[in-house]
Amino acid sequence: xxxxxxxxxxxxxxxxxxxxxxxxxxxxxxMWFFLLSDAFTFSSLLIYYGAQRFSKLTWPDPDLxxxxxxxxxxxxxxxxxxxxxxxxxxxSSVTMVLAVEAGHRRAKKEVIWWMVAxxxxxxxxxxxxxxxxxxxxxxxxxxxxxxxxxxLKHLFTGDVSLVAAQQFANLFFTITGFHGFHVFSxxxxxxxxxxMTINGTFERRGHYLMVEKVGLYWHFVDLxxxxxxxxxxxx
Numbered sequence: 001x002x003x004x005x006x007x008x009x010x011x012x013x014x015x016x017x018x019x020x021x022x023x024x025x026x027x028x029x030x031m032w033f034f035l036l037s038d039a040f041t042f043s044s045l046l047i048y049y050g051a052q053r054f055s056k057l058t059w060p061d062p063d064l065x066x067x068x069x070x071x072x073x074x075x076x077x078x079x080x081x082x083x084x085x086x087x088x089x090x091x092s093s094v095t096m097v098l099a100v101e102a103g104h105r106r107a108k109k110e111v112i113w114w115m116v117a118x119x120x121x122x123x124x125x126x127x128x129x130x131x132x133x134x135x136x137x138x139x140x141x142x143x144x145x146x147x148x149x150x151x152l153k154h155l156f157t158g159d160v161s162l163v164a165a166q167q168f169a170n171l172f173f174t175i176t177g178f179h180g181f182h183v184f185s186x187x188x189x190x191x192x193x194x195x196m197t198i199n200g201t202f203e204r205r206g207h208y209l210m211v212e213k214v215g216l217y218w219h220f221v222d223l224x225x226x227x228x229x230x231x232x233x234x235x
């Protein structure tokens with residue numbers, strides 16, 4: 001299998017740059033650079049959340065805020081729904097691994113099926129996130145909006161803090177929304193790669209490196225969710 005593009009072949013001219021010092025395909029290096037820069041963005045957002053969370057004497061209790069299963073029950077199931085969301089996203093990462101592995105073997109049909117499964121998983125996660133957002137909005141949370149002090153009593157284990165509740169709402173919708181945008185972008189890119197696979201683009205190129213590059217992005221999105229889940233739902 002020819003997994004080296006023309007851009008990555010060794011250049012012998014005096015001004016052609018020679019061999020890549022990392023022996024890694026150019027596009028994959030650029031993807032790693034992008035993911036590194038994106039990691040800095042998510043890190044800054046989560047660090048700010050942590051600073052706000054631990055600078056306050058009281059904070060909304062995740063077990064009380066996230067105890068519903070939208071459309072099924074409103075109370076009594078703390079973190080069950082977000083656990084389902086997390087499981088869906090992790091399984092979509094597994095199917096992406098299988099798509100990449102099938103690409104290494106140039107098994108076109110398997111790549112197609114595993115990419116379809118990954119896309120379905122991404123849409124399911126986004127659907128679950130939309131349900132959670134809708135439920136919290138119905139409860140009175142939004143950017144710049146929080147429930148009344150009387151209603152907030154049920155979401156705090158200690159004294160109620162309107163400032164903490166507002167910070168929680170703003171940061172929750174901002175950070176999970178930013179992550180959701182990444183998931184949506186990943187789904188769109190996966191659909192494009194799926195179409196290219198069906199059309200035989202990678203068969204003609206002789207390699208499925210694009211599937212591997214998109215896989216790196218999808219795994220990054222999955223990894224970031226682990227930190228978002230820990231910060232918002234467990235701490």
